[in-house]
C-alpha cells in the first residue's frame with residue numbers, strides 16, 4: 090500500500106505528531122439541521138466550525154485538526170453586538186450565517202454527523 094505523501098515540511102512539529110494530512114479536504118458533515126442563535130460581541134473574533142465535527146457547535150473545538158479533515162475554521166470578527174443565527178448544517182452560501190439552506194430536502198434527509 091503506498092504511503093501518503095507529506096503535506097507539511099518534515100521539520101514541522103505538526104508533521105512529527107501528525108505525519109500526514111489528506112491532499113483532498115474531507116467533506117463537511119451536517120452537525121445539526123437547524124441554526125443556533127448566539128450572542129455576538131462587536132470587535133470579538135470567533136472561529137466558526139467548517140467541518141461540522143466540533144462538539145461546541147457552531148464554533149470550532151479543534152476537531153478538524155485532530156480528525157485530519159484538511160479543513161480549517163472560518164475566522165470572523167463581529168462588527169456589532171447582536172444576536173445572530175449561525176449555520177450548523179454547513180451548507181449555507183453565506184457562512185457563518187444561516188441562509189435557510191437547512192430547510193431544503195437534501196439537508197433534512199441527511200443524517201447528522203454525515204456529509205451530504
Ligand code: FES
Pocket residue numbers: 122123124125175176177178179180181182186187188189190191192
Ligand atoms: S443551518 Fe445551515 S443554512 Fe441554516
